[in-house]
Amino acid sequence: MRFLDHQGFERLLATLADDGYELVGPTVRDGAIVLDRIEGADDLPRGVGEEQGPGSYRLTSRGDGRYFAWAHGPDSAKRFLFPARELLARMRREGGAFAVETAPDERPIAFVGLRSCDLHAVAVQDRVFMHADPGYRRRREAAVFVGVDCAEPGATCFCASMGTGPRCTEGFDVALTELEGGFVVQAATPTGEALLARIETREATEAEVEAVAETERTAVAAMGRQMDEWDMPALLYRNRLHPRWKEVASRCLACGNCTSVCPTCFCHDIVDGVSLSGDVATRTREWASCFSEEYSWAAGAVVRASRESRYRQWLTHKFASWIDQFGTSGCVGCGRCITWCPVGIDVTEEVAAIRATDGEVEVVTS
Amino acid sequence: MRERAKPRVAVFKMASCDGCQLQLLDAEEALLELAGAIDIVNFAEASSHIEPGPYDVTLVEGSVSTPELEEQVKQIRDQSRVLITIGACATSGGVQALRNLADTEAFVRTVYPTPAYVKTLERSHPISDFVKVDYELTGCPIDRGELLGALSALLAGSAPRLSTSPVCVECKRRGYVCVVVARGEPCLGPVTRTGCGALCPAFGRGCYGCFGPSQPPNTEALAKRFIALGLTPKQAADKFRFITGWAPAFREAADRLERGPRSAKEGATP
Ligand code: SF4
Ligand code: SF4
Ligand code: SF4
Numbered sequence: 324m325r326f327l328d329h330q331g332f333e334r335l336l337a338t339l340a341d342d343g344y345e346l347v348g349p350t351v352r353d354g355a356i357v358l359d360r361i362e363g364a365d366d367l368p369r370g371v372g373e374e375q376g377p378g379s380y381r382l383t384s385r386g387d388g389r390y391f392a393w394a395h396g397p398d399s400a401k402r403f404l405f406p407a408r409e410l411l412a413r414m415r416r417e418g419g420a421f422a423v424e425t426a427p428d429e430r431p432i433a434f435v436g437l438r439s440c441d442l443h444a445v446a447v448q449d450r451v452f453m454h455a456d457p458g459y460r461r462r463r464e465a466a467v468f469v470g471v472d473c474a475e476p477g478a479t480c481f482c483a484s485m486g487t488g489p490r491c492t493e494g495f496d497v498a499l500t501e502l503e504g505g506f507v508v509q510a511a512t513p514t515g516e517a518l519l520a521r522i523e524t525r526e527a528t529e530a531e532v533e534a535v536a537e538t539e540r541t542a543v544a545a546m547g548r549q550m551d552e553w554d555m556p557a558l559l560y561r562n563r564l565h566p567r568w569k570e571v572a573s574r575c576l577a578c579g580n581c582t583s584v585c586p587t588c589f590c591h592d593i594v595d596g597v598s599l600s601g602d603v604a605t606r607t608r609e610w611a612s613c614f615s616e617e618y619s620w621a622a623g624a625v626v627r628a629s630r631e632s633r634y635r636q637w638l639t640h641k642f643a644s645w646i647d648q649f650g651t652s653g654c655v656g657c658g659r660c661i662t663w664c665p666v667g668i669d670v671t672e673e674v675a676a677i678r679a680t681d682g683e684v685e686v687v688t689s
Numbered sequence: 690m691r692e693r694a695k696p697r698v699a700v701f702k703m704a705s706c707d708g709c710q711l712q713l714l715d716a717e718e719a720l721l722e723l724a725g726a727i728d729i730v731n732f733a734e735a736s737s738h739i740e741p742g743p744y745d746v747t748l749v750e751g752s753v754s755t756p757e758l759e760e761q762v763k764q765i766r767d768q769s770r771v772l773i774t775i776g777a778c779a780t781s782g783g784v785q786a787l788r789n790l791a792d793t794e795a796f797v798r799t800v801y802p803t804p805a806y807v808k809t810l811e812r813s814h815p816i817s818d819f820v821k822v823d824y825e826l827t828g829c830p831i832d833r834g835e836l837l838g839a840l841s842a843l844l845a846g847s848a849p850r851l852s853t854s855p856v857c858v859e860c861k862r863r864g865y866v867c868v869v870v871a872r873g874e875p876c877l878g879p880v881t882r883t884g885c886g887a888l889c890p891a892f893g894r895g896c897y898g899c900f901g902p903s904q905p906p907n908t909e910a911l912a913k914r915f916i917a918l919g920l921t922p923k924q925a926a927d928k929f930r931f932i933t934g935w936a937p938a939f940r941e942a943a944d945r946l947e948r949g950p951r952s953a954k955e956g957a958t959p
């Protein structure tokens with residue numbers, strides 16, 4: 324392992340920018356740490372902390388020089404690899420035919436400071452989009468990932484119990500562990516190695532290597548929540564008539580905030596538009612949510628008409644049928660859906676409530 | 690390019706402020722294209738040249754609040770192939786429907802020197818209380834993009850796409866930080882129909898609900914959250930009783946809150 328001081332860290336970001344990457348990293352906006360395009364290390368939330376809880380998020384001032392002493396805001400890499408609104412095609416009537424205009428080339432993205440849960444979430448979305456979506460694949464393959472270990476997990480985090488964090492173990496080119504005065508750094512890919520070779524680092528001391536392990540231990544111990552995945556997906560399948568669905572539906576707004584902030588949720592709608600003259604048509608893809616009634620419109624009717632059925636769809640897909648569909652859980656334990664739910668509904672609590680009264684309702688499978 | 694008879698379009702107003710019609714006049718670069726695609730044959734706000742019906746598409750702004758307007762809107766319906774109501778007034782009675790909660794006659798007596806001259810309905814009504822409406826564009830004012838999108842779709846022979854999802858969905862698409870979660874501000878976004886582009890959260894404010902109720906909304910759960918954020922039941926009720934307060938879902942939410950703390954605390958049915 325190598326050690327990177329703050330100057331070296333600034334160099335790392337500058338080198339990526341010089342290589343033509345668009346830097347996307349955490350920065351403070353409107354009372355939260357969001358992911359956005361950044362110029363360099365100066366835009367990072369240095370000395371900023373967070374307090375998270377169900378339905379609540381507040382920034383705090385730490386008064387220290389740490390860049391990454393917080394968990395994560397509402398955004399994940401999803402916003403950039405699978406944009407909330409993407410023009411798929413634009414067609415213009417020309418003479419007797421149509422000319423199809425394609426999107427201009429984008430600059431490749433260098434993600435700075437993604438957490439382990441979010442690196443795992445990229446791998447989850449890869450299974451959804453890589454084989455079928457040229458835009459996603461283009462952005463994904465061109466991207467560079469600089470991960471950061473979590474030292475201060477949020478009160479709603481449960482990655483340790485999902486096996487997706489808090490230490491970066493996969494999915495990065497370069498990973499950092501923030502210590503006093505700098506970072507322990509390691510590369511996992513040829514891209515990452517080539518990058519580090521161009522920046523001044525030194526061999527990490529034994530104490531620094533030990534501090535990396537200690538950071539992980541403290542973070543695991545500080546993790547605010549946990550999820551028991553035992554007997555998934557069967558648990559949720561056999562409890563599909565559990566009374567808890569009705570109860571949670573009385574609290575749920577069906578607002579879709581959970582699905583929007585979830586780094587793995589991929590539901591979308593394809594929207595066609597036409598100009599007034601009828602000469603230009605557009606096809607756009609936009610984020611949609613299984614909580615929207617209109618999203619379950621199929622063959623002339625709403626299929627999931629009750630909030631109860633829509634909440635059940637979300638939780639069951641996330642934690643159960645995702646496993647059958649893609650071979651992994653749809654949840655990486657980031658806790659965003661808990662923090663950013665305006666009424667603070669907590670997936671760990673909902674699953675635990677169903678588990679606690681498992682079998683209360685007998686379901687006959689036909 | 691393509692041969693197509695230009696549809697005859699009319700724009701009428703009832704009891705309203707003209708703000709929604711202005712969205713059409715303000716269409717800027719789209720105006721020329723609009724003029725090329727449709728014939729606006731009756732639009733008093735824009736031109737004194739007025740042609741009689743029938744009309745292919747009619748836009749009606751404003752609520753029905755007098756017997757004359759009631760009569761007029763029925764005639765308009767008879768003259769119109771497609772009738773689109775535009776704005777909070779036309780679709781839910783508007784902010785002037787606040788008077789629906791009070792004694793109209795007392796208002797008339799207090800405000801006007803010769804009350805006998807004033808002929809008014811007991812209430813301010815959405816247009817759909819009197820005639821069949823084909824499409825409703827909500828909002829105070831309506832969103833220009835949604836209006837142009839609806840007209841373009843109709844011209845192309847398809848149904849306008851008017852989402853029933855809540856404002857939150859668009860708020861999150863645009864990456865705005867939630868004011869409820871990050872600031873403890875009450876916001877009607879979770880129960881309000883999207884269409885405005887999440888305009889208020891974009892400026893760090895809670896949604897006022899001007900686009901009216903979304904898909905069957907869970908107003909009870911949101912009201913509970915407002916109270917947990919420190920609003921009194923009366924203040925929470927007033928949030929629902931605002932620009933689109935006469936829309937049934939918001940009216941019921943406010944009534945429930947005003948009936949008292951006991952009923953406001955009762956669980957919602959999904
Ligand atoms: S379900 Fe919730 S905790 Fe799990 S990945 Fe999605 S947002 Fe994170
Ligand atoms: S669980 Fe929360 S965030 Fe998700 S739809 Fe329901 S109220 Fe909205
Ligand atoms: S600010 Fe309002 S509209 Fe936006 S996500 Fe929060 S509750 Fe929804």
Ligand code: SF4
Nearest residue numbers: 885889896897898899
């Ligand atoms: S956020 Fe709400 S009040 Fe503001 S413009 Fe949109 S619908 Fe109207």
